[in-house]
Amino acid sequence: MADDPLWFTETLHTGVSQRLAISRLVHQGRTAWQDVIVFDNPIFGRVVALDGALQVTERDEFIYHEMLAHVPILAHGTARRVLIVGGGDGGILRRCLMHGVSQVTMVEIDGEFVRLMRLHVPSIGGDAFDDARTRLVIGDGAEFMRTARDFDVIIVDSTDPTGPGAVLFSPEFYADCKRALAPGGVLVTQSGVPFLQPEELRLVQARLGAAFADATCYQASVPTYYGGAMAFGWASDDAGLRRRDLATLTARHRAAGLATRYYTPEIHQAAFVLPGYFT
Ligand code: AG3
Numbered sequence: 001m002a003d004d005p006l007w008f009t010e011t012l013h014t015g016v017s018q019r020l021a022i023s024r025l026v027h028q029g030r031t032a033w034q035d036v037i038v039f040d041n042p043i044f045g046r047v048v049a050l051d052g053a054l055q056v057t058e059r060d061e062f063i064y065h066e067m068l069a070h071v072p073i074l075a076h077g078t079a080r081r082v083l084i085v086g087g088g089d090g091g092i093l094r095r096c097l098m099h100g101v102s103q104v105t106m107v108e109i110d111g112e113f114v115r116l117m118r119l120h121v122p123s124i125g126g127d128a129f130d131d132a133r134t135r136l137v138i139g140d141g142a143e144f145m146r147t148a149r150d151f152d153v154i155i156v157d158s159t160d161p162t163g164p165g166a167v168l169f170s171p172e173f174y175a176d177c178k179r180a181l182a183p184g185g186v187l188v189t190q191s192g193v194p195f196l197q198p199e200e201l202r203l204v205q206a207r208l209g210a211a212f213a214d215a216t217c218y219q220a221s222v223p224t225y226y227g228g229a230m231a232f233g234w235a236s237d238d239a240g241l242r243r244r245d246l247a248t249l250t251a252r253h254r255a256a257g258l259a260t261r262y263y264t265p266e267i268h269q270a271a272f273v274l275p276g277y278f279t
Contacts, residue, residue, distance in 0.1 A: 008039060011052035012160065013196050018226050020047060020054075026120050031112040033164045038120045044224065046121050048089065050113075051163050057224050061091050061124055066263040067220045067271065068232055069095035072153045072188045074252045074268065075241045079152035081105075083180065085141035085168060087157035088113040090125020096155070097131050099256055104134055105151075109164050111138035142167040148180035156189040156233075161200060169203060174211040174235070186241050189233035191217055194278050196227040201278065204233045214239035217278065218271040220262070231278060232271075242272055 006022040020041045027038040034050045041047050045058030056064075069092050073079045082096045084106040096104045108114055114136070118129060128134060137144060141156075154177050159165035167173060168189075177187045187208075192200035201217065208215035212235035219229040234242060249265035 008037065008041075008047070008049065010049070010054055012054070013227075016196070016227075018054075020044065027116060031110050031116075033110045034113070034159075036113060036116060038116065046123075047224075048117070048121060050159055053160060054224050055159065056089050056091065056121070056124060058121065058123060060223050061089075062260075063220055063222045063262045064225075064230070065091035065095050065124075066260050067218075068092055068155055068157060068188055068190065070098075070253075070258065070260065070263045071218065071232075071268055071271065072155065072186045072234075073099050073101075074249055074256070074265075075244050076153055076184070076186055077244075077248070077252060081151050081182070082153045082155065083107070083148060083151040085145070085154070085156045085158065086165065087155070089117040089121060090114075090128045092155055092157045093134060094124070094126045094128040096153075097128050097133060098258055101133060104131075105137060106134065107137045107139055107141045107144045109138070109140055114138070142170070142173050142176070145173060145176040145180055148176070150182045151180050152182055152185050154181060154185070154187045156187070158190050160192060160197070161203075169200075169207070171207045171210065174207050177235075178211050178237075181236075184236075184238050184241070186234070186236040186238075187212070188235075191231040191233045193225050193227040193229070194231050195229075198277075201231045204231075205279075208233050208235040211235065213237040214242065216242065216272065217274065218242075219274060219278070220267075220271060229275070234272075244269075 022039040024040040161169040194201040
């Protein structure tokens with residue numbers, strides 16, 4: 001195996017790294033914003049990495065996307081207007097559209113990346129991009145957030161805080177998210193793998209805590225984002241949102257008719273129980 005030349009080696013962390021065999025290279029290039037590689041792997045299926053960091057795989061995308069979309073939307077209960085920042089592969093968009101929403105706005109900075117995902121990994125977004133409720137904006141999410149208003153749920157599906165995603169971790173951005181939320185609204189964010197990126201979580205928690213009355217995180221283990229559980233930031237001015245009882249979540253999950261493979265109402269509740277090292 002060591003002499004097989006076709007390996008992708010992730011360059012996200014310092015001092016440790018994972019590598020995935022490339023059984024077929026599908027695409028490699030640079031958009032205006034980032035390096036993109038798409039390849040097939042015997043375990044994960046089709047794999048996508050940006051600037052050397054794994055973003056999404058066909059095999060385990062459901063864990064991350066279900067947890068980042070269904071948890072806030074089912075906790076909210078009556079979300080009509082949802083805003084996604086990033087999310088170019090369409091996995092979050094597809095999950096949001098499974099709910100009784102009237103419109104899902106997705107602001108993604110890299111239009112070429114969306115095109116590549118629709119071409120090479122169409123299973124992740126499905127037909128979400130063609131849904132009449134989808135409003136796709138190719139543009140700067142931080143800039144969009146300055147004037148955005150009246151969203152029930154905001155989902156930040158970003159890269160790690162380097163490259164084009166860095167501004168999505170700034171105090172100004174979170175303050176703008178707060179202004180963009182309708183009363184009873186909730187913001188969730190991708191916040192890294194705390195065992196390997198403790199600073200990323202600390203930063204997100206401090207900044208969300210400064211902007212919102214109730215800030216915490218929840219967790220799920222996603223094999224692609226190795227190093228233990230991943231953290232998702234959670235912020236709302238309504239502390240009741242993260243304390244929904246099981247009967248409420250179960251009724252909402254059933255009413256939405258969601259066919260989920262990771263999410264269950266029990267998992268939803270349990271995800272807010274955190275290991276000590278998360279705080
Ligand atoms: N975006 C989040 C990738 C985070 C990877 N970071 C890490 N391993 N710390 C995924 C985009 C999926 N729509």
